[in-house]
Amino acid sequence: MIQSQELAEVVRMHRKAAKLSRAQLSEMAGVGKTVIYDIEKGKETVQLNTLRKILKVLNIKIVLTSPLMDNLQITGNEKG
Helix, strand or coil, X not given: CCCHHHXXXXXXXXXXXXXXXXXXXXXXXXXCHHHHHHHHCCCCCCCHHHHHHHHHHCCCCCCCXXXXXXXXXXXXXXXX
């Protein structure tokens, strides 16, 4: 599972690589400047919808995995 500090570093790294200020990113994502600051400082209570907007602007994707999903892929591949 991704830790809040790991997410903070990824968001900060992508924002800086895109040469965006926190204010610019917040405007592009349609969220408040404080939210960008909070995420980059590792705050753990950010709304999922808000986070998704920020990740979309930065072209960051989250991949969901689980043992159940892994089993379904193996079973599906064997049948194909």
